[in-house]
Every structure is written in structure tokens, then in C-alpha cells.
Amino acid sequence: MVTNYFQFFFILTIGFYYLIDKTEESIRPRYMETIEESLNDTTHVLSAIVEEKLKTNPRDRFHLKELVQQIFRFPFENVHKRTFEAKIYSLLKSNADIQMYVTDEKGIVIFDSEKYREGLDYSKYNDVYLTLKGKYGVRSSKMSDSEKEGALFIASPIRYESDIIGVLTVVKPKIGVIPFIEEAKNKFWRICLLVASSIAIVFSLLAYISFRPILRLSQYVNSLRNKDKKPFPKLGIKELNDLGKEVDQLVLELEGKKYVESYVQTLTHEIKSPLSSILASVELIQTHPKEIDRLAKTIDAEGKRIQKLIDQLLELSSIEGKNSIELNDTIELIPFLEEVIMRFAIELERKSLQITRVFPATPVLIKGNGYYLQMVFENLFRNSIEFANTNDNITVEVETTNPLLTKFVIRDQGQTIPDFALPKITEKFFSLPRPASNRKSSGLGLSIVKEILDLHQSEMKIQNLNPKGVEVSIFFAKL
Structure with a gap:
């Protein structure tokens, strides 16, 4: 058992390391995605400025180079001269490193914030090439052979009416982002080391506390398998005590094959x-x-x-066989019930039964699984119809007065349930004879209802009415 413990701890350690290693690898892409999203907004804002100028003076579309030089030359010269101190978390930034260039509709650079690109043909670069094609223009590449990290290039079109007459690209050198990524990685590893140490300490402590009781429980289960009659040991831990008793009971049930029989x-x-x-x-x-x-x-x-x-x-x-089901459907209860009632129109007409509806004026919403709740209501309606007498009245009611619960009620005027049968009414295969045919059903309908309501964490209450009839109530949690 000790060997199994260390094997499990070793596997857990490997798994934890793999998880944090993969998470650490994702930090850089996530940062770059954030930068790309911000640059995308920036380039569209700058393109919009140029387009607004074109709207003011349409002739400038023939002089795009002079226009963008006029708009951006002095602001970029000014920002390159500017120094500042901006403490962003634990890192200090002192200058702006963002760059920008503009090309014409042929991909020739007509403005460059750094000046050295002007006149170059950038029509084959992805940022310009894709944007001129009407697609999202982005690329990540080096600005020079001496750089290791390169830069991120995000482009947006400059449009006049429906035509693309130029491309504006914003450039962010990655070297300015690297310190933030490294700081995030260092912080991540510090936190992971602290968490891993805490988990190791707690895990070892719990293993020490649990080791002896688990060993005793294992020996007891072994004795059950070998059919040795040994008394149940004192384990000292309530949860393990309960587990051992459940195992004991399970063995007895399996031996007797009660469920299968x-x-x-x-x-x-x-x-x-x-x-x-x-x-x-x-x-x-x-x-x-x-x-x-x-x-x-x-x-x-x-x-x-x-x-x-x-x-x-x-x-x-x-x-x-289910421990849980999906409860993601938002159900408007009153139309849902009306649809179920419609399915029994022929049976209601055959027995001349009347349906009295007591519904609130406002919509009633519940959360659950629509497929299984349909089975619940259909089984309840079918039972009421089968036990009702000809010309009886069946009442369907929805109450919302309780601030926490929505109450569904169905009442019939048929036979009452005998006292001996009330505690067994939801048991599998238990059934009472129908008044019309004096024959029993399979006895599974209310068992299905109870199982579904348990999965919905909803309560069902069945009681007799005076002088005759039965009332079934279901309580659903309000949204």
C-alpha cells in the first residue's frame, strides 16, 4: 500500500508539472494575442482619422502621400523625442516604441514613422498583401537581421467610398513586451512552487492520518471476500466508517442477489x-x-x-444508472403543461373528463431537463386519468406564492390510495388495480417520476383527499 501511495504521488507530481509547464508555455501566446487585439483597434482608429480627412476634402485621395505625411509626421517626431516614467506593475517604461507606416494601393510605402521604409515595395508582405485583398492583414517577423524577437505588424485598409486606396500598418517591437512576459512567467512559477509545496504537505499529512484506518478497512474487505466472519473494526474516521459499513451492506446484497432477483x-x-x-x-x-x-x-x-x-x-x-443529468433547459411551465394536456385529449374525451386549470397570469420559469420532465408530467396525467371516474374533474394548479419554490399540483376525484399502499406507491413494480379494468399496470410509472425528480433535486408529495381523490404535489426551485 505504501508503494501504491508513492506511485500515485509520483504520477500526481508528473501530471502537475506537465500542467504547469503547458500553462507556462501559453503565457507568451496569450500576451501576444492581447497585444494584437490592442494594435488592431489602434490601426483602425488611425485609418479612420485618414478616412475622415478624405471625406472633408475628396481631392486628397489623389495626394494620399502628402495627406498622411501632414497628419502623422510631426506627431511621431514629437512622440519619439518624448520621455516619461510609467510604472506598469513592477516594470518601468520610459519611451514609446510603437511604429507605423502607410502604403498606397500598389503596396509602396508612402509614409514611415522611422523614415527608412519610405519608397520600398511592401506589396508582398502579408500585412499589406492580405489587406489589399480585403482580408485581415497581420504578420510577425524581424525588422532587421540583428533583431532576435522581431515585431508584430497589424494592418487596416484606408478606404475611399468602397475602394481600398492604401494600407496603414502599426508595428509593435516584441522586445518591449518580453519583460512583461518574463515577469509573468516568474510570478507564475513562484505561485506554482508555493501551491505544489502546500499540496505535498497536505497530501502527506492526510496520507499519514488515513494510512492505518485504510489498512484496517482493506483487511476487513479481504476477510469478507474470504468469507471470514470478523467484526467490523474501529476505524476512527467517520467517512471511512460509513464506507466500510456500505461495503458490508453491498456484499450482503450482492450475495443475496436481491436486486437482480x-x-x-x-x-x-x-x-x-x-x-x-x-x-x-x-x-x-x-x-x-x-x-x-x-x-x-x-x-x-x-x-x-x-x-x-x-x-x-x-x-x-x-x-x-445516472448520478446526474443536464439541467440546462429553461422551461416556461404553463405552455409546457398545456402541451402535455393536449396529448391526452382523446383519453379525456373518452372518459368525459374536465380539466380545471389554476395558473398564475405571469409566466413561470423553471430550470431542468425538458425531456425527462415531460415523462414526469405525462406519467402523472396518465395516472389521474386512469383512476378518475367518468365525468370527473381533474385540477391542474401552479402556485408561485413561495419566494423560493414553484409548486405544481394535480388533483383527481377517483379512488383514494389505501393506507398500506401510500408508503409503497413509488416503489418499483408496486401497482394498484385500475377501477375501469380492475387490472394492474407495470408499477414503474411513479418509480420513474421519483427517480427523475431526485435528479432534479425536487420533492414530490402524494396524499389522499377527503372524501375521495388523490393530490400529487411537486416542488421546483425557482429561477
Whole structure:
């Protein structure tokens, strides 16, 4: 066990180092992306200044060189002479290093803040070439052979009406950004070292505290596997104590195969009746061909009964296997309920049932999973319809008076639930006979409802009404 601990700690250390190394590598690109975004804004502002001048005097488009020289020559000469002291975090900046040049529509430099580029053909450089093509012009390259870091070039078009008549490029030497990147990296590594040291200390302390109880628990589990009857040890840590008892209980349940037997026995019992009916109907068809229509309906009904049971078992097993589901849907509850009610229009009409709606005037929003909540409401409506008597009234109500909860209520006037059945009503395979047919259902509907509501962290309350009927309430957290 000690060996496993050190192996785990070694893997954790390697993983942590890999994480911080990759994060450290991303610092430089993130800084460059930030600089690029700022330069992009800057170059568009400067282009806009030139375009505004062109709007004032359209003839200047034929004299673009003189115009940009007039706008930018003196400001750049002034800023190059200017010195200042700007403490940016822990670094001191004393001069502006931003540069700029402008080319005409052929890519020839007509203005350069540094003067040495004027007259050169920059039409093949990406910043100018792409911008003249109407694309985003950017490049990263050296300004001279002596430089190691180079610079970032961001361009924007100078337009007159819909035509591109020039390109304005802002240049930021990377050497001015490097000190900030290095300072950020140093700070990052200092923090990582502090965090790593803290994690190592805490991890070692927890391992020391947990080692002996875990060893005892491991020996106890071993004894369970070997079927040695040993008393549960005193572990001294509540969480491990609880874990050990859960393991003990799990072993007992697995040995008894309670869960599997329950499913298999109930499924066998539920399918046996409709299957017998189908087989009997097939035999009668052979001897009484005139009864084929009636017997075919019986086969169809029993087949659908088996299909429904299998579908519900699959739905329940899929939900039981989930620890969580996505609850990202914002549901407007009242239209959602109206849509569910519409699906039962035929059943409501067949039994002459009336729906009374008690809804607030304002929209009611809840957060959840629309697919699973539809299953909840459909199961509840189906139960109310099946247990209601002909000409009964079913009430659907939404209450929003509680500041924290939205309450959904459905009431019917059918049979009350016997006292012995109330605690079992949401258990799998437990069902009461329907008043119309005196037949039981699969007993899975309310189990599915409860599982879904548990995943939504919502509470369901079922109670009998006086003198008859049942009320089901669900409480959803408000948005």
C-alpha cells in the first residue's frame, strides 16, 4: 500500500508539472494575442482619422502621400523625442516604441514613422498583401537581421467610398513586451512552487492520518471476500466508517442477489399473464377462425402491454444508472403543461373528463431537463386519468406564492390510495388495480417520476383527499 501511495504521488507530481509547464508555455501566446487585439483597434482608429480627412476634402485621395505625411509626421517626431516614467506593475517604461507606416494601393510605402521604409515595395508582405485583398492583414517577423524577437505588424485598409486606396500598418517591437512576459512567467512559477509545496504537505499529512484506518478497512474487505466472519473494526474516521459499513451492506446484497432477483421475478410475473393470453388467442384463432377480429385485438393489446413494460424498464434502468443529468433547459411551465394536456385529449374525451386549470397570469420559469420532465408530467396525467371516474374533474394548479419554490399540483376525484399502499406507491413494480379494468399496470410509472425528480433535486408529495381523490404535489426551485 505504501508503494501504491508513492506511485500515485509520483504520477500526481508528473501530471502537475506537465500542467504547469503547458500553462507556462501559453503565457507568451496569450500576451501576444492581447497585444494584437490592442494594435488592431489602434490601426483602425488611425485609418479612420485618414478616412475622415478624405471625406472633408475628396481631392486628397489623389495626394494620399502628402495627406498622411501632414497628419502623422510631426506627431511621431514629437512622440519619439518624448520621455516619461510609467510604472506598469513592477516594470518601468520610459519611451514609446510603437511604429507605423502607410502604403498606397500598389503596396509602396508612402509614409514611415522611422523614415527608412519610405519608397520600398511592401506589396508582398502579408500585412499589406492580405489587406489589399480585403482580408485581415497581420504578420510577425524581424525588422532587421540583428533583431532576435522581431515585431508584430497589424494592418487596416484606408478606404475611399468602397475602394481600398492604401494600407496603414502599426508595428509593435516584441522586445518591449518580453519583460512583461518574463515577469509573468516568474510570478507564475513562484505561485506554482508555493501551491505544489502546500499540496505535498497536505497530501502527506492526510496520507499519514488515513494510512492505518485504510489498512484496517482493506483487511476487513479481504476477510469478507474470504468469507471470514470478523467484526467490523474501529476505524476512527467517520467517512471511512460509513464506507466500510456500505461495503458490508453491498456484499450482503450482492450475495443475496436481491436486486437482480426482484427485477427478474417481477418481469417474469408481469409478462407471464399477457403472454399466456397471446398464446391462448393464437390457439383459438386456429379452431375458431370467425373470432379472428376479436382475438387479434386481444393479441395487439397484450403485445402493447408487454412493449410498454419493456420500454418502462429500459427508461427506469437508464435513469437509475445516472448520478446526474443536464439541467440546462429553461422551461416556461404553463405552455409546457398545456402541451402535455393536449396529448391526452382523446383519453379525456373518452372518459368525459374536465380539466380545471389554476395558473398564475405571469409566466413561470423553471430550470431542468425538458425531456425527462415531460415523462414526469405525462406519467402523472396518465395516472389521474386512469383512476378518475367518468365525468370527473381533474385540477391542474401552479402556485408561485413561495419566494423560493414553484409548486405544481394535480388533483383527481377517483379512488383514494389505501393506507398500506401510500408508503409503497413509488416503489418499483408496486401497482394498484385500475377501477375501469380492475387490472394492474407495470408499477414503474411513479418509480420513474421519483427517480427523475431526485435528479432534479425536487420533492414530490402524494396524499389522499377527503372524501375521495388523490393530490400529487411537486416542488421546483425557482429561477
